């Protein structure tokens with residue numbers, strides 16, 4: 001993917017924030033690409049995992065926050081396990097996602113952040129995933145009510161999608177975990 005390189009304070013600040021959030025020293029990356037060759041989703045994104053680190057090295061700045069690999073990444077941690085330098089690239093991806101949300105970096109295409117928000121909102125509310133609630137929130141956000149619904153009746157019929165939200169004693173605990181994370185973020189801890 002062609003990139004615009006902007007050496008300057010902005011790009012240095014971005015590397016600093018990524019390193020602080022992920023706890024990773026990006027400078028030790030060898031660009032050996034072992035992470036990328038094991039990544040199960042690399043073929044579905046324009047930017048590759050190792051390229052993201054290289055782009056940060058080169059000072060691409062906030063442009064890297066618009067890379068689709070950040071949102072295609074499945075957090076499987078294969079890259080982290082394969083890295084000969086012990087770089088936790090999955091944590092770098094997490095950090096980049098958090099910064100992309102913080103800075104409101106627009107995606108070139110797709111609605112993965114909206115899907116993530118809908119997923120997390122149902123987990124917070126019910127203590128676990130609730131597919132129907134998640135689909136409803138996503139459809140409301142995209143206003144694409146009829147798109148990709150062909151398989152919906154068959155899934156309902158086969159019981160793959162529950163109509164009633166899950167209930168469980170753990171839901172209040174999960175909500176407390178979410179609230180605590182939110183508080184900690186607010187205090188910067």
Ligand code: SF4
Pocket residue numbers: 028029030031032033034035036050053082083084085086087089
């Ligand atoms: S495997 Fe590790 S050292 Fe090699 S390119 Fe990926 S992050 Fe860099």
Ligand code: SF4
Pocket residue numbers: 035038039040041042049072073074075076077078079080089090093
């Ligand atoms: S954590 Fe993300 S970047 Fe790393 S191998 Fe898995 S999908 Fe690829």
